[in-house]
Amino acid sequence: MFDSDFSEDDTRAELIDPVLNRLGWRGNLVRRNKTIQGLSKRPDYTLRIEIAPGRQPIEVAVLEAKAVRFSHFLGMEQVKEDARLLNVPYCFSTNGRLVAEYDRVTAQTQEFSIENFPSPEVMRERYERKVGFSLTSPAARPLLVPYVGGEAVVRDYQDAAIRAVLEKFAKYEAEAAKKAKENPQRALLSLATGSGKTRIAVHLLKRIADSGQGRFKALFVCDRDELRTQAVRAFQNVFGSNAVAVTTSDPQINAQVLIASYQTLFEKQDNIPFLISRYPENYFTHIVIDECHRSAWGQWKEVLERNPQAAKIGLTATPRQLEDAEITHEDREISANNYKYFGEPVYEYSILQGVEDGYLAPCDIRIGQVSLEIAQLTKEVIESRNPIDATTGVKVDSARLRITNIERSLGRTILLPDYEMARCQDLFNFLLETGESGREPEQKTIIFCAKDHHAGMIARYMNDLYGVWCTKNNKQLAEPYAFRCTDAGGGQATIPDFRASSRSHFIATTVDLLTTGVDLPSVRNIVFFAYVDSAIAFYQMIGRGTRLSPGKHLFRVYDYTNARRLFGTGFLTRMQKARSSSSKSMGQVLTLQVNDTQELLQYNASERYLMRVVDGKDTTVTVEEYSQALSTKLVELAPTLDAFRNIWVDPQQRRVLMQAIINTGVSSKAVQCVEEMNDYDLYDVMAELAYGMSPRTRRDRAETFYQQNEEWLNGLPEATQRTVRTLINIFANAGIESLESRQIFSMPEVSLSSLSSLGVGSEPLRLVKARIFAE
Numbered sequence: 001m002f003d004s005d006f007s008e009d010d011t012r013a014e015l016i017d018p019v020l021n022r023l024g025w026r027g028n029l030v031r032r033n034k035t036i037q038g039l040s041k042r043p044d045y046t047l048r049i050e051i052a053p054g055r056q057p058i059e060v061a062v063l064e065a066k067a068v069r070f071s072h073f074l075g076m077e078q079v080k081e082d083a084r085l086l087n088v089p090y091c092f093s094t095n096g097r098l099v100a101e102y103d104r105v106t107a108q109t110q111e112f113s114i115e116n117f118p119s120p121e122v123m124r125e126r127y128e129r130k131v132g133f134s135l136t137s138p139a140a141r142p143l144l145v146p147y148v149g150g151e152a153v154v155r156d157y158q159d160a161a162i163r164a165v166l167e168k169f170a171k172y173e174a175e176a177a178k179k180a181k182e183n184p185q186r187a188l189l190s191l192a193t194g195s196g197k198t199r200i201a202v203h204l205l206k207r208i209a210d211s212g213q214g215r216f217k218a219l220f221v222c223d224r225d226e227l228r229t230q231a232v233r234a235f236q237n238v239f240g241s242n243a244v245a246v247t248t249s250d251p252q253i254n255a256q257v258l259i260a261s262y263q264t265l266f267e268k269q270d271n272i273p274f275l276i277s278r279y280p281e282n283y284f285t286h287i288v289i290d291e292c293h294r295s296a297w298g299q300w301k302e303v304l305e306r307n308p309q310a311a312k313i314g315l316t317a318t319p320r321q322l323e324d325a326e327i328t329h330e331d332r333e334i335s336a337n338n339y340k341y342f343g344e345p346v347y348e349y350s351i352l353q354g355v356e357d358g359y360l361a362p363c364d365i366r367i368g369q370v371s372l373e374i375a376q377l378t379k380e381v382i383e384s385r386n387p388i389d390a391t392t393g394v395k396v397d398s399a400r401l402r403i404t405n406i407e408r409s410l411g412r413t414i415l416l417p418d419y420e421m422a423r424c425q426d427l428f429n430f431l432l433e434t435g436e437s438g439r440e441p442e443q444k445t446i447i448f449c450a451k452d453h454h455a456g457m458i459a460r461y462m463n464d465l466y467g468v469w470c471t472k473n474n475k476q477l478a479e480p481y482a483f484r485c486t487d488a489g490g491g492q493a494t495i496p497d498f499r500a501s502s503r504s505h506f507i508a509t510t511v512d513l514l515t516t517g518v519d520l521p522s523v524r525n526i527v528f529f530a531y532v533d534s535a536i537a538f539y540q541m542i543g544r545g546t547r548l549s550p551g552k553h554l555f556r557v558y559d560y561t562n563a564r565r566l567f568g569t570g571f572l573t574r575m576q577k578a579r580s581s582s583s584k585s586m587g588q589v590l591t592l593q594v595n596d597t598q599e600l601l602q603y604n605a606s607e608r609y610l611m612r613v614v615d616g617k618d619t620t621v622t623v624e625e626y627s628q629a630l631s632t633k634l635v636e637l638a639p640t641l642d643a644f645r646n647i648w649v650d651p652q653q654r655r656v657l658m659q660a661i662i663n664t665g666v667s668s669k670a671v672q673c674v675e676e677m678n679d680y681d682l683y684d685v686m687a688e689l690a691y692g693m694s695p696r697t698r699r700d701r702a703e704t705f706y707q708q709n710e711e712w713l714n715g716l717p718e719a720t721q722r723t724v725r726t727l728i729n730i731f732a733n734a735g736i737e738s739l740e741s742r743q744i745f746s747m748p749e750v751s752l753s754s755l756s757s758l759g760v761g762s763e764p765l766r767l768v769k770a771r772i773f774a775e
Contacts, residue, residue, distance in 0.1 A: 001555070005069075006067055006068045006069070006096070007067055008066060008067040008650075008652055010066060010067075010068075011065060011066070011067050011095065011096040012044070012065050012096075013067045014096070015068060015096030015097065015114070016065055016094060016114065017552050019114050019117060020045070020113065020117070020348055023117060023118075023119045023120070024119055024120045024121075025045075025047060025119075025120060027443055027605070027696045028050055029047065029048050029049065029050060029056055029120055030045055030046070030047060030048070030056065031045070031046040032044065032045060042062075042085075042086070042156065043062040043063060043064055043079055043082045043086075044064050044065040044652075045062065045063035045064075045065070045725045046059055046061075046062055046063075046086065047059070047060060047061040047062070047063060047120075047123065048060060049120055049123055049124045049135075050120075051135050051136070051144055052145070055144040055145075055146065056143065056144050056145055056146045056147065056207075058135075058144075058163065059086055059087070059088045059159075059160075059163070060088055060089065060090060060123050060126075060127045061083075061088055061089070061090035061091070061092060061123060062079050062082045062083050062086060062088055062090075062092070063079070063092040063093070063094065064076070064078055064079040064082070064092070064093045064094070064652075065093075065094060065095075065096070065254070065652075066093065066094070066095045066652070067095065067096075068095050068097060069095075070095050071095065072093055072094050072095040072097070072098040072099060072100050072111065073093060073100045073111075073168070074093065074095070075093035075094075075652075075656075076091065076093045076100050076109075077100060077656075078655065078656050078659055079091045079092065079093050079102075080102060080104075081659055081663070083104060084104075085156070085160065085349075085353065086150045086156060086157075086160050087159060087160035087163055087164050087347060088104075089102065089103065089104045089105050089126075089127065089298060090103060090123070090126070090129050091103075091104065092117075093119075094114055096114060097113070098111055098112070098113060098114065099111060099112055099114050099115060099116075099117055100111070101386070108346060109277045111142070112343050131167050131170065131171055132171040132174055132175065133170050133171055133173070133174035134174075134664050134702070137170075137174060138173070138213060139169075139170040139171075139173035139174045140170050141211035141212060141213055142166045142169070142207045142208045142211040142213070142331075143163065143167070143170060143207075144168070144207075144211075145206075145207040145210045145211050145395065147203055147206075147207070148203070148206055148210075148238055149238075151259060152201055153203065153740055154199065154200070155196070155359070157191075157195070157347075157349045157353075157357075158195075158196055158199060158200050158203070160347055160350070161200050161347040162200055162203060162204045162207070163205055163677060164187070164189075164346040164347040165187045165189065165313060165346055165347075166204070166207065166208075166344075167347050168185070168187050169185045169187065169311055172185045173185075173231075182184075182263065184308060184309060184310060184311065184312060185203075185311035186311075186312045186313075186314075186341065186342050186343060187311075187312075187313050187314070187342065187343075187346050188292075188313075188314045188316075188338065188339075188343060188344070188345045188346065189313065189314070189315050189316075189345060189346065189347055190316060190317065190318075190345035190347070190348045190349075191315075191317060191347070191348065191349040192317050192349055192350055192351040192353075192354050192360060192362050192541075192543070192545075192546065193317045193351075193539075193540065193543025193544070194354070194359070194361075194521075194543065194546035194547040194548075195349050195354055195360065197290070197315040197316075197317075198230065198231055198234045198290070198315075199234060200315070201220060201288045201290070201313065201315060202234050202235050202237070202238050202239075203238065204313070205218050205220075205257060205286060206238050206239065208286065209239075209256055209257075215281060215285055216254065216256055216285055216286070217256065217284050217285050217286075217512055218257045218258070218284065218285065218286040218287070218288065219256075219257075219258050219260065219284045219286070219287045219288070219303070219307075219310075220235065220257060220258070220259045220260070220288045220290065220305045221259055221260055221261075221262065221265070221287065221288065221289050221290060221303060222259070222260075222262075222290040222291065223261060223263075223290075223291065224261060224263075224492070224513075224518075225261055225263075225492055225651055226492055226495050226518055227261070227290065227291075227328060227518065228245055228259050228260065228261045228264075229245070230518070230519050231259045231290065232244070232245045232259050235257050235259060239256060240558075241255070242255050242256040242257060243255060243256065243257040243259065244257070244258065244259065245259050245260070246258045246259065246260035246264055246265075247264060248264055248267050248269065248274050249276075251278040251279070252281075253278070258284075261404055261668075265303065266302075267754050273302075275302070275303065275306065276306070279306075281306055281307065281308075282306075282307055282308065282309045282310065283307065284310045285309075285310055285311065286310055286311045286312075286313070287303060287304065287307060287310045287311070287312050287313070288312075288313045288314075288315065289303075289304075289312070289313070289315065290315050291315065291316055291540075292314035292315060292316045292338055292342070293316040293317075293318045293338055293536055293540075304341075304426055312342070314338060314341075314342045315589055317539065317543055318536045318539050318540060321515045329407075333759065334550075334765065340554055351546060351667070352662060352667055353662070354546070355669055355670050355673075356658070356662055356667055356670075357666050358667050358669070359548070360546045360548065361545065361546055361547065361548050361552060361553065361554050361673070362447050362549070362554050362555075362610075362667065362669070362670035362673050362674055363526075363545060363546075363554060363555050363556060363557050363610075363611075363674075364554055364555070364556045364557070364608065364610070364674045365556075365557045365564060365608065365609040365610055365611070365620060366430060366557065366558050366559070366607075366608055366609075367559055367564075367607045367608070367609065368423060368426055368558060368559060368560035369426050370422045370423055370425075370426045370560075376677050380412065382416070385416050385418065385419075386415065386416075386417065386418075387414040387415065387416055388415050388417065389413075389414065389415075390412055390413050390450060390451045390453055390454055391451055391452075391453055392453065393415075393453045393456075393457075396414055408423035412450045412451060412530075412531070415453070415454060415456070415457060420454075420457055420458060420461060420529075421461050423529060423560055424461040424465060425460060425465060426560075426605050427447075427462075427527060427558055427560075427604065428441060428462065428465040428466070428469075430556075430558060430599070431443055431445070431525070432469075436555065437689055441465075441466055441469060441506070442480075442481075442506050443506060443524045443525055443526035444498070444506055444520070444522045444523045444524050444525070444540075445506060445507045445508070445512060445523070445524065445526075445527060446508050446514050446520075446523055446525070446526055446527065446544055446545075447462075447508070447509045447510070447527040447529055448510060448515075448526070448527065448528055448529060448530050448532070449509050449510065449511055449513070449529050449530050450511070450529070450530040451511060452484070452486045452487075452488040452511060452529065454509075454511075454529070454530070455484045455485070455486050455509035455510060455511055456484045456509070457506065458482070458509045458529060459482040459483055459484045459509040459756070460482075462481065462482035463480070463481050463482045464772050466481045466482065467498050478503050478504050478506065479504060480504055480505060481504070481506050481507060482506065482507035482508075482509060483498075483505060483507070483508060483509070484509050484510075485498065485508040485509065485510045485513055485514060486510055486511050486513055487511075487513055491508075491510065491513045491514075492513070494508070495513075495514075495518060497739050498520065499519070499520050499521075499522065502568075505763075511530070512537075514538050515537060515541055515544075516542060518530060518544070519547065520544060520547070521547040521548060521549035521552070522549045523544055523547075523555065524545070524551065524555050524556065525545070525555065525556045525557075525558060526541060526542060526544055526545045526555065526556070526558070527557075527558040527560070528557075528559050528560055528561045528563040529560055529561065530540075530561060531561045531563075532563045532566065532574060534560065534566075535566040538563055538566040539566075540555065545557070553673040553678050554670075554673040554674050564609065564620050564747075567611055567618040567619060590728050593623045601743070607622065608622070608623050609621065609622060609623070610623060610626050610670075610674070612625075612626055612629065612665050612666060614665065620691070626666065626671075627671070627689055629664070629665075629666055630661065630666040630668065630671065630686075630689055630690075631689045631690040633660070633661055633664050633666065634657075634661065634686055634689070634690040635691075637657050637660055637661075638657065638690075640691075641687060641691040641693060641775075642690070643691070644683075644686070644687060645683075645770070645773050648683050648736070648769075649736075649766055649769040649770050649773065651740050668682055668685060668686050669682065671685055671689070672685045677695070677700060677701070679697040680695055680696070680697050680698065680771065681698050681701070681731075681735045681736055682735070682736075683736065683773055684696055684697075684701075684712075692775070698731060698732050698733070698734075698735060699732045701731070701732070701772055701773070702728050702729065702731060702732035703770055705771060706728070708771075709771055712771075713725075716755065716757060716758075717757050719754040720754045720755060720758065722749060722754070723750050723751050723755060724747065724768060726747065726750050726771070727739055727744070727747040727765070727768055728749065728768075730744060731772060736769060736772075739765055739768070739769060740765070
């Protein structure tokens with residue numbers, strides 16, 4: 001076979017791998033591409049340098065391979081994106097003969113023969129020049145400390161974030177050795193809610209602690225007891241008894257890592273804050289501020305200023321400057337000071353990327369079908385609707401009724417009980433439509449309310465509706481169903497049940513107790529009954545739903561206050577897209593007979609939206625608009641269904657196509673989730689949108705494969721038949737990516753050698769995949 005006939009696998013095996021091996025790129029220095037949660041692919045090769053056996057290798061470059069018949073530049077755009085996600089400075093693309101290189105440090109591109117590919121020694125020299133320190137220097141020690149539990153304990157983007165911080169700190173230490181220190185080490189990490197910022201902090205600090213650089217005493221600061229409890233569990237999994245929670249009765253001065261809340265640190269004893277009375281200046285060597293968008297230049301400023309020599313790390317999903325006219329002064333102050341104090345984030349990971357990688361859930365945005373005719377809400381009309389005080393719950397008389405902004409006043413200053421009941425009825429009908437059969441309204445839901453009394457009212461109304469439903473359907477009550485989860489209502493004690501119970505605590509009505517940080521993977525619905533001013537608070541509220549849990553593929557946002565207007569208000573961290581599901585008819589869901597309030601209620605058409613990034617900003621578009629955008633891009637990349645099929649069965653071409661779609665601000669994986677097509681391969685999800693193809697589930701495709709290929713299959717050797725049948729069953733369960741995992745060839749039922757009888761060189765699986773997707 002001539003090398004011009006080489007497939008990509010042939011090119012790797014015959015042309016690329018021998019050169020890499022000869023240069024020393026072997027063993028622990030090379031990581032081959034891997035599947036992430038059965039979805040996205042990373043580069044063909046990630047190249048690493050290693051100082052000594054047993055030390056942590058450091059990623060320095062990514063290499064993309066293409067078949068020899070293609071241009072060596074073909075993989076360059078894809079590999080640039082991979083390098084950004086993996087936090088490596090050097091990008092290579094090759095066809096086995098020539099190499100194209102892009103240097104992310106200098107933004108220069110060059111090309112050369114593969115025989116001149118740089119060796120590990122050369123790449124180490126280049127890397128050390130780039131980062132500004134030698135890997136043999138004391139400053140580099142944390143970078144060389146292996147992960148406790150092995151590399152698998154962190155995801156690839158988490159490792160990239162940790163390396164970014166350690167590189168910045170090491171460079172600072174190297175420079176500080178040459179001149180007097182001017183500023184402390186500071187680093188900001190901006191990662192989407194649910195992406196594991198606490199895990200990053202745990203392993204980052206552990207590598208520093210184990211590096212032997214000197215005294216180590218770390219403080220992890222959070223702003224509520226529940227967050228402290230979560231952090232303690234995470235840290236103790238790695239640090240054991242060397243990580244402890246701080247209380248005012250026990251400062252835990254002997255532990256390596258202290259986890260404290262602001263409340264504890266600033267509780268006064270003899271009129272002196274606990275922080276000052278128990279910990280001298282510069283007591284801590286490292287300080288991590290969790291959710292650092294909160295309390296900016298408030299209490300945590302004092303923690304930092306009391307420890308000027310400590311290294312500081314800020315963690316948040318929302319650190320950037322906001323520029324929208326509706327943004328509050330508080331937002332400007334918080335974001336500006338985050339940005340000013342810590343500097344540019346050393347690493348960012350967006351919701352969109354998390355959704356595509358299979359780590360985060362997309363969201364389905366639904367607009368509440370009932371609202372008030374604000375224009376008719378004069379003071380006289382409000383007086384006639386029996387308004388009550390939003391704080392005390394007592395009736396508001398005419399003399400005390402002061403309304404300047406009606407939209408913002410509802411819930412915060414006054415409550416109209418009939419209106420609140422109407423919204424609860426509407427929401428309950430939403431839950432009935434979307435819930436699991438037999439347990440429709442029993443979905444973990446957070447309803448954001450304006451005040452504590454408002455939260456109590458909503459919990460009561462939701463419980464009333466649930467009780468009627470249980471009686472009508474002969475269901476046993478799951479008590480409590482709805483409950484007030486606020487600071488004033490003792491909400492901290494209910495959070496564990498809300499998180500863990502599967503037979504109670506379904507609807508949490510809250511004000512701000514659940515706004516940020518609390519890990520609640522089972523939450524399926526985020527509801528806005530309160531008017532939201534702060535874009536930062538809004539994004540944090542949305543973030544409560546992004547975590548995945550067993551059986552949860554998406555979360556829904558129910559918007560009754562036009563909170564969605566805050567999408568795209570200037571966050572530069574590109575918090576991205578969520579999707580909406582299929583266009584099920586919601587029907588007429590409200591039949592209210594409550595005095596004459598009916599005339600003030602608007603019954604909106606059933607609309608569903610999803611978030612899309614346009615010109616770098618989040619925006620909401622209809623399902624139809626979003627689907628059209630994805631379809632248009634796909635047809636641009638693959639004009640026909642045949643062209644799309646040919647791309648789909650080639651893992652590298654498919655990866656390029658999928659990344660190109662992500663870069664346009666749309667997510668095929670998100671569409672799959674919100675259209676409730678998790679039993680379908682993404683091929684069918686996308687082909688239906690772009691080419692009008694009738695989709696088939698994976699199991700339908702497997703059955704069709706056997707029907708259409710029975711004669712062909714029976715003509716194969718017995719061992720080959722057995723392997724092909726196993727592959728088809730694997731596809732039926734997990735999709736096309738499962739067929740491309742090298743692990744399947746470790747199964748006794750799968751024999752790579754048996755596939756040689758298919759006569760398709762080193763790509764035997766391509767023929768099998770082509771037959772799976774044949775129409």
